[in-house]
Amino acid sequence: MPEIESLQKLAHLVTENEGLYVRWSRGPDWDLRKVSSTDDLTGVRLPGLSASALDVEDWWGRRPVNIWVARRLYDYCHLPRVKHPRTRPWLLRGCEAARGPDNEPLVKDVEPIAWVADHVITEARDIVADQPGPWGPIDRDHPSETW
Template sequence: MFTVHGLTELADLIETGTPLYVRYSPGPEADAAHPSTDHESGLLMPGVSANSLEPPGWWTRPVADWLARRICQYLREVHEGARPWLLTGRETDFGPDNEPLLADIQPIAWIAPELLDEARERYRARFNAGRSTH
């Protein structure tokens, strides 16, 4: 797999029209060897959990803002040994956090550490993270 190094490069990939998702795990080979399991119930899931990188229709800010936000949602997993990567596949259902579950996955690219740093900086600078909804 190739590696995506910046938000602009990632935004260019989004614009190709292929549905892209981000996943934090040891990688495609490890995921293929072990079926995804809901950790709380112990049930096998019909696909791997991932998060869509496609901005929703209501999003009017730059695509790079959306990507930074999505990339930053699971950064804690990097500290737990996971590695972020891009994939595409067929949505089969939804996981316990309402995330899409993908089957027939096709690995696309690794996400470079410098992209994570850029996303973190952009997210902090452009969002009011942690703001209450009330």
């Protein structure tokens, strides 16, 4: 599978194509054997693979697409640490089958497109760090607040 080598290239793909998602896992060879995700809390098998939609929402307006894509990547950049060291992002096209317990799209009829290179995640982190508001990945193992 090819590899996307820059955030700019990924932003261009998102601009030119609807229905793209990014998934963090060990890859399509691993995922497409089972074609579903599992809810970590309950163990329930979900009707598709959990992924993050990359389509730019209308409310985003004419803001830079690279910031949109950087944030979508950055939200889950902690997963290699908490899931499996070989977890990495890959781009796919598919059909949304349902929503998962975190309201994430659950995708079926998956068509793998490309890996996202590690240095693209570094680019995404840098862009997020340059934004005016504080932001961190969605990391349940290191919550910023306790109950």
